[in-house]
Amino acid sequence: xxxxxxxxxxxxxRTVELEDPRVTLLDLxxxxxxxxxxxxxxxxxxxxACTVLLDGRRINSCLxxxxxxxxxxxxxxxxxxxxxxxxxxxxAFIAHDAFQCGFCTPxxxxxxxxxxxxxxxxxxxERVREGMSGNLCRCGAYRGITEAVLEAQRSLxxxxxxxxx
Amino acid sequence: MxxxxxxxxxxxxxxxxxxxxxxxxYLAAGTNLIDLMKGGIVSPQRLVDxxxxxxxxxxxxxxxxxxxxGARVRxxxxxxxxxxxxxxxxxxxxxxxxxxxxxxxxxxxxxxxLQRTRCAYFYDPASACNKRQPGAGCDARGGENRLHAVLGWxxxxxxxxxxxxxxxxxxxxxxxxIEGQAGRREVALEEFHLLPGxxxxxxxxxxxxxxxxxVRLPGAAARFAxxxxxxxxRERTSYAFAVVSAxxxxxxxxxxxxxxxxxLGGVAAKPWRARTAEAALAGVRPNxxxxxxxAEAALAxxxxxxxxxxxxxxxxxxxxxxxxxAAAGTPxxxxxxxxxxxxxxxxxxxxx
Numbered sequence: 001x002x003x004x005x006x007x008x009x010x011x012x013x014r015t016v017e018l019e020d021p022r023v024t025l026l027d028l029x030x031x032x033x034x035x036x037x038x039x040x041x042x043x044x045x046x047x048x049a050c051t052v053l054l055d056g057r058r059i060n061s062c063l064x065x066x067x068x069x070x071x072x073x074x075x076x077x078x079x080x081x082x083x084x085x086x087x088x089x090x091x092a093f094i095a096h097d098a099f100q101c102g103f104c105t106p107x108x109x110x111x112x113x114x115x116x117x118x119x120x121x122x123x124x125x126e127r128v129r130e131g132m133s134g135n136l137c138r139c140g141a142y143r144g145i146t147e148a149v150l151e152a153q154r155s156l157x158x159x160x161x162x163x164x165x
Numbered sequence: 166m167x168x169x170x171x172x173x174x175x176x177x178x179x180x181x182x183x184x185x186x187x188x189x190x191y192l193a194a195g196t197n198l199i200d201l202m203k204g205g206i207v208s209p210q211r212l213v214d215x216x217x218x219x220x221x222x223x224x225x226x227x228x229x230x231x232x233x234x235g236a237r238v239r240x241x242x243x244x245x246x247x248x249x250x251x252x253x254x255x256x257x258x259x260x261x262x263x264x265x266x267x268x269x270x271x272x273x274x275x276x277x278x279l280q281r282t283r284c285a286y287f288y289d290p291a292s293a294c295n296k297r298q299p300g301a302g303c304d305a306r307g308g309e310n311r312l313h314a315v316l317g318w319x320x321x322x323x324x325x326x327x328x329x330x331x332x333x334x335x336x337x338x339x340x341x342x343i344e345g346q347a348g349r350r351e352v353a354l355e356e357f358h359l360l361p362g363x364x365x366x367x368x369x370x371x372x373x374x375x376x377x378x379x380v381r382l383p384g385a386a387a388r389f390a391x392x393x394x395x396x397x398x399r400e401r402t403s404y405a406f407a408v409v410s411a412x413x414x415x416x417x418x419x420x421x422x423x424x425x426x427x428x429l430g431g432v433a434a435k436p437w438r439a440r441t442a443e444a445a446l447a448g449v450r451p452n453x454x455x456x457x458x459x460a461e462a463a464l465a466x467x468x469x470x471x472x473x474x475x476x477x478x479x480x481x482x483x484x485x486x487x488x489x490x491a492a493a494g495t496p497x498x499x500x501x502x503x504x505x506x507x508x509x510x511x512x513x514x515x516x517x
Contacts, residue, residue: 003171020168021169021171022166022169043203044203045267057270057271058266058267059268059270059271063199064194065171065212068192068214111266118241118266127501130501131266133266133402133403134264134265134404135265
């Protein structure tokens with residue numbers, strides 16, 4: 001059974017033939033489309049390393065069957081930077097030393113981008129921690145991650161205000 | 166994961182027809198199903214993808230003040246819906262205390278009702294499990310069972326239903342709309358899940374091929390909006406299933422409880438409506454003595470299924486605290502840690 005699906009990935013339209021419906025969105029990105037920035041940690045929806053934006057919302061790509069996402073828009077860590085310029089969330093992670101080994105970082109950053117777009121947490125560090133609890137960091141860089149998310153949110157809202165002005 | 170056929174029907178009736186074939190399973194977001202398939206715990210021969218079916222993605226206010234929630238509405242959308250969070254705040258709090266933001270963005274209403282137990286023996290194909298393989302036995306009975314059921318369990322199965330969302334739904338008289346080959350029918354949420362008895366593999370009233378299409382909350386449930394809370398004790402601060410939880414909803418008139426609703430989570434194979442506790446609260450003042458008496462009534466039938474006697478007293482205390490929080494009033498904004506016993510307590514001490 002061959003199944004053809006169309007996805008927009010980081011702004012580029014892709015058509016993919018799936019020989020087998022068992023392929024997850026995570027495996028499709030990593031194994032078929034050479035987008036290995038998205039990481040496979042637990043592969044069971046528990047660690048958040050595979051977080052991507054699907055139609056603008058953060059999800060665990062390890063639990064999403066690729067075939068079921070036909071027509072969707074996907075943004076991965078590779079789609080954030082503008083050329084050589086880091087996305088504000090990436091820049092804030094560097095500024096706040098929000099990682100050690102880096103394995104969870106793409107998922108943390110994609111989750112933070114999703115969280116900021118959701119607009120629910122304000123400037124409350126407790127709400128940021130709760131909103132980021134689906135992303136585990138075994139190096140324990142949580143303090144830096146929380147600071148980075150708060151700073152990125154501030155800089156994005158300032159940029160938004162400038163753009164609107 | 167086993168091989169399977171993938172079908173994406175265009176309508177509810179096509180879906181129901183396709184899923185009536187033996188070995189079929191519905192796929193919505195897949196946040197539980199794909200996990201179970203990866204572990205070899207379930208191995209459907211055919212997945213019927215209902216994630217795009219038209220008409221199932223709406224939250225519709227009803228003329229009676231209630232709300233009809235389509236089965237594929239996402240947990241996050243439901244929790245942040247202005248009507249739901251205003252009229253049924255315990256539902257929003259329960260949803261936001263469950264899983265992670267990523268999972269809440271994907272997981273659906275129908276899938277939440279039908280999620281499987283997180284019993285570790287159910288999840289381990291090398292263990293005996295009557296639910297996974299009828300007649301195989303239950304390794305949980307003599308195993309690590311501190312988190313297992315204390316109400317409604319049987320010798321065949323001591324697993325619990327893991328949903329947070331279903332707990333306030335049971336308390337608030339929610340109704341499940343079901344579509345099958347024989348047409349549409351409705352079942353009270355409280356009757357939707359089955360206790361294990363001798364057939365723990367049967368977890369709900371759904372017949373093969375039947376599809377949950379919506380959940381309805383009646384307008385009468387909105388009268389508790391000013392005094393409605395969900396409280397959930399977990400083994401870590403966030404992103405964990407309940408050890409025990411409680412939804413408490415009070416309708417207070419002139420300083421007296423006119424009507425109370427109480428349901429418990431994490432204690433049985435279904436969300437546990439505590440009707441004797443509700444009766445004990447009707448017409449009394451909302452104070453700790455009455456809350457304690459109601460909690461005693463709620464757990465009167467409880468007995469340990471293993472190394473979990475502590476859950477009975479814990480459930481009483483969570484019920485008392487949920488009732489006290491409800492009496493103190495629904496907060497204007499949900500706390501940073503929804504449903505958490507670690508959240509600040511309005512009005513101070515609850516241990517009086």
